[in-house]
Amino acid sequence: MELQIQQQQMSVKGPQSFAENGSIMHESRYTLSDLNPIARLTQKMDKTLKVSEQLPAPVVDDVPYTIELITEKDNDGVLAMLKTFFFKDEPLNTYLNLGECQELEEYSLKCIPEACSFKAVNKQGEIIGVFINGLMRRPKPDEKHESAAKSCKHPKFKKILSLMDYIDEDFNIFDVFPDTDIILDGKIVSVNTNYRGLGIAGRLTEKVLEYMRENSIPVMHVLCTSHFSARVMEKLGFHEVYQLPFENFKINGEVVLRPAKPHVAARILAKEISKSPN
Numbered sequence: 001m002e003l004q005i006q007q008q009q010m011s012v013k014g015p016q017s018f019a020e021n022g023s024i025m026h027e028s029r030y031t032l033s034d035l036n037p038i039a040r041l042t043q044k045m046d047k048t049l050k051v052s053e054q055l056p057a058p059v060v061d062d063v064p065y066t067i068e069l070i071t072e073k074d075n076d077g078v079l080a081m082l083k084t085f086f087f088k089d090e091p092l093n094t095y096l097n098l099g100e101c102q103e104l105e106e107y108s109l110k111c112i113p114e115a116c117s118f119k120a121v122n123k124q125g126e127i128i129g130v131f132i133n134g135l136m137r138r139p140k141p142d143e144k145h146e147s148a149a150k151s152c153k154h155p156k157f158k159k160i161l162s163l164m165d166y167i168d169e170d171f172n173i174f175d176v177f178p179d180t181d182i183i184l185d186g187k188i189v190s191v192n193t194n195y196r197g198l199g200i201a202g203r204l205t206e207k208v209l210e211y212m213r214e215n216s217i218p219v220m221h222v223l224c225t226s227h228f229s230a231r232v233m234e235k236l237g238f239h240e241v242y243q244l245p246f247e248n249f250k251i252n253g254e255v256v257l258r259p260a261k262p263h264v265a266a267r268i269l270a271k272e273i274s275k276s277p278n
Contacts, residue, residue, distance in 0.1 A: 063199070067121075067203050069115060069118060069119075070117040070130065072113060074119060075112065078108075078109065078112075078119070078132070079105055080127075081127050082108060084192075085190050090226065091260070092163075094259065094260075095259040096159065098156050101157050103154045104157050108132065110134075111132065111133065114135050116134070117130065117131060118211075119131075120200045129189075130188065131189050131201075132188040134184075138180075145165070145168050148161040149164075163249055163257060166244070170244070171268065173221050173241070173270065177219050177270070177272075180219050184208070185221050186222040189204065189205075208220070213273065213274075220273065222268070223268050224268075224269060227262040230267050233269045233271075237271055238270060240267055241270050243265050244266045244267075245264060246264060246266065247264075
């Protein structure tokens, strides 16, 4: 499941006409329920991802993997997994035929030092799943957005970063949640296909929520460029706060990104959590 490959620095902006840009901003809903308990959470994610139902659900006390914090020592292992199970399947990467991209690799690991990303590790010590996250902090009133695409030398990845820059300028998540100064930014969830059906994505998600509760982070935010990723997040109780159809993102009057259907828009989804998991 692809969530996003970006490091957003939102700029504070006044009211603006989202309709002019062909994008949509949705009103916030402040009474969202918590994510389902882990058993139902895992079932929903596996069903949405069309995981084989023939594999039995793991016994929580005897699962063949552990969930652990990702540190910078894991960078090589995380990258190896992303190259095999994520980079090639992400809709924008596929459309652009991105191939090897050092800038994308650096971008994906940029938030690891923030210590809020988690991995699933099998009994042989191999990383078989990751949930990579970053922290978004409310920018200062005079803080200006810095373009991520401007310094990118990879022409194809530059197009993806340009989309991220456009969204950063067009939408400020902190306008939707005015009572919080920090938001968890869910970036990438990826599971080794040989281990799907064991509830890995669900347990990784539960660990992320646990981290949020322990650190008093009330809101989680994800940017989905994949239709399937957005469906998964909606089944987990996330709601859409912003949408930008790819056909409305243009550079010099031309549409830049045309991934295959059903991937037709970049969508931002958010969820508020309570302090208690129950």
